[in-house]
Amino acid sequence: TERTLILVKPDGVARGLSGEVLARIERKGYVLEGVELVNATAEQLAAHYAEHEGKPFYQPLVDFMSSGPVLAVIASGDGVIAGFRSLAGTTDPTTAAPGTIRGDLGRDWGEKVQKNIVHGSDSVESAEREIAIWFPGR
Ligand code: ATP
Numbered sequence: 001t002e003r004t005l006i007l008v009k010p011d012g013v014a015r016g017l018s019g020e021v022l023a024r025i026e027r028k029g030y031v032l033e034g035v036e037l038v039n040a041t042a043e044q045l046a047a048h049y050a051e052h053e054g055k056p057f058y059q060p061l062v063d064f065m066s067s068g069p070v071l072a073v074i075a076s077g078d079g080v081i082a083g084f085r086s087l088a089g090t091t092d093p094t095t096a097a098p099g100t101i102r103g104d105l106g107r108d109w110g111e112k113v114q115k116n117i118v119h120g121s122d123s124v125e126s127a128e129r130e131i132a133i134w135f136p137g138r
Contacts, residue, residue, distance in 0.1 A: 001076050001078060001080075002078060002080050002081060002124070002127075003033065003074055003075070003127055003128075004080045004081045004084050004120055004127045005072070005073070005119075005120070005126075005127055005130035005131045005133075006025070006073040006074075006084055006121075007070050007071065007072055007118065007134070008021050008070060008073070009064075009065065009070055009115070009116070009117055009118060009119060010065060010070055011115040011116075011117060012071075012117040012118060013068060013070060015105075015117075017105055017117060018071045020101075020105065021071075021101060021117070021118060022073070024087055024101060025087070028084075028087060030075040030077040030080050030083065030084070031076045032073060032074075032075055033075065033138075034072070034074035035071065035073050035074075036071070036134075036135070037069050037070075037071050037072075038070055038071075038134065039066075039068075039069050039070075040065055040070055044133050044134065045062045045065050045066065048065075048133050049061060057112060057113055057114075060113045061113050063113075064111075064115065074131055074138060081120070081121055081122070081123065081127055084120040085122065087100060087101055088102055088118050089102035089103045090102065091114060092108075092116070093105075093107055093108065093116045094106075094107065094108045101117055102116050102117055102118070105117055
């Protein structure tokens, strides 16, 4: 069955939203296969965000992701990759649809990075690549 890599980003952990995010994943019917609170290393973030290297928001993004612990999650279930991205909502929390994690729980905090609570893999290839970054050996 399909797997995806989800991160509750430092803003979500700091605001006490980890349980809310996990609850939404479970209520949707997906299975939690791994949950771990981690302080992201520079190596993990460089690998995770390699596709954004060179973009104006890259360094602020890496700094933000290093600002506190993240909750790394493996969730499984048929269609979980697209399903979680649907639960998360679009990237910008200001306009993400109500009912989604970002739409219900996020906002613009006036900073260079969009603090948008969660990350979710966007394809089978990125899910397997990202699981190897956050859960080596899984
Ligand atoms: P994620 O990959 O975290 O699920 P996403 O796929 O919606 O989010 P990406 O385009 O992969 O968004 O961007 C990764 C992250 O970089 C975003 O979640 C956000 O925190 C930040 N980001 C993306 N675009 C911008 C932007 N234009 N300005 C500031 N921050 C941004």
